Amino acid sequence: MTLHSLIDVLPKAELHLHIEGTLEPEMMLALAKRNGVELPYNSVAEVQAAYEFDCLQDFLDVYYQGMSVLINERDFYDLTMAYLEKVHGQGVRHVEIFFDPQAHMERGVAFETVLGGISSALETAGREMDMTSKLIMCFLRHLDEEDAFGALNCACKHKEHIYAVGLDSSEAGRPPELFSRVFAKARAQGFKAVAHAGEEGPAAYIETALDDLKVSRVDHGNRAFENPALVARMAAEQMPLTMCPLSNLRLKGITDLKEHPIKKALNAGLLATVNSDDPSYFGGYVNENYKQVADAVGLTGEDIVTLAKNSFKASFQSPSEKQAYLDKVDTQLRSWQRRQ
Ligand SMILES: Nc1ncnc2[nH]cnc12
Numbered sequence: 001m002t003l004h005s006l007i008d009v010l011p012k013a014e015l016h017l018h019i020e021g022t023l024e025p026e027m028m029l030a031l032a033k034r035n036g037v038e039l040p041y042n043s044v045a046e047v048q049a050a051y052e053f054d055c056l057q058d059f060l061d062v063y064y065q066g067m068s069v070l071i072n073e074r075d076f077y078d079l080t081m082a083y084l085e086k087v088h089g090q091g092v093r094h095v096e097i098f099f100d101p102q103a104h105m106e107r108g109v110a111f112e113t114v115l116g117g118i119s120s121a122l123e124t125a126g127r128e129m130d131m132t133s134k135l136i137m138c139f140l141r142h143l144d145e146e147d148a149f150g151a152l153n154c155a156c157k158h159k160e161h162i163y164a165v166g167l168d169s170s171e172a173g174r175p176p177e178l179f180s181r182v183f184a185k186a187r188a189q190g191f192k193a194v195a196h197a198g199e200e201g202p203a204a205y206i207e208t209a210l211d212d213l214k215v216s217r218v219d220h221g222n223r224a225f226e227n228p229a230l231v232a233r234m235a236a237e238q239m240p241l242t243m244c245p246l247s248n249l250r251l252k253g254i255t256d257l258k259e260h261p262i263k264k265a266l267n268a269g270l271l272a273t274v275n276s277d278d279p280s281y282f283g284g285y286v287n288e289n290y291k292q293v294a295d296a297v298g299l300t301g302e303d304i305v306t307l308a309k310n311s312f313k314a315s316f317q318s319p320s321e322k323q324a325y326l327d328k329v330d331t332q333l334r335s336w337q338r339r340q
């Protein structure tokens, strides 16, 4: 229980969060009404009943359908503000947020509508809640290279708002190297790179994300543990892993949270972090992820502090910004210890 109070008070960064995956059922239904969008659900209970997944693809089908209610800039603003307010209350002070513009553009929603709503909410949160942020544009790996180049061309016009590119959606059979040329161009244009790898796909996909896409972080990376040499390499390079325990449980990557490799990752010296992925769909925001995985695998107070510090170390902030947050973690830790 006391560890839960430590989790509540520590400053944290969230580095693996799909903004479209924060769409709560209540907002989904309200936006469907506001925008005149037809959904196959009539109540919150009906929406929630659809959240039974056997694998990543099951989830993605529901996720793309849910986001069809997001039409206007205001919708993206409201969605993003609701997330930021929620996690500010959980001690999150820095966020690096994914968004999926191709999923909106293919429905006729303009890139600028999506980006405008999300980035103005991030600016509001910076001003009013002192939250810092970066935005990561993901390429949908179930679509082809040409489609990804189209999204990249849009991003190139808005470099002041987009810091990095990522790779998400259906992983099986869609290895990172299919997007080597897109990522090479993105990096040449000054974007940092991250990629989902080893969520469902094999450890080899993590290796090609590192070697071909030249990512600065691996999103999920659970299957790295099938290859001890890869784990040793990632530890030596201090390559961050953004892990998402409740997501892995809900998408059946593991059958019990006790199997989650977060403790193994820390013991192997990896720069592992805890994140929520798609909190509305997976039953918990970042603190629920910390608390439930801590209870399941027996994380210590020291582990919790390491994970909170790792979240800032693994971020795209400057060294001095990181240090300022690490100092805040220490300050909060000392004041929590005095209260025990
Ligand atoms: N967990 C996940 N894996 C891949 N693509 C996603 N898009 C949203 N959530 C995702």
Ligand SMILES: [Zn+2]
Pocket: 016, 017, 018, 168, 196, 219, 277
């Ligand atoms: Zn993800």
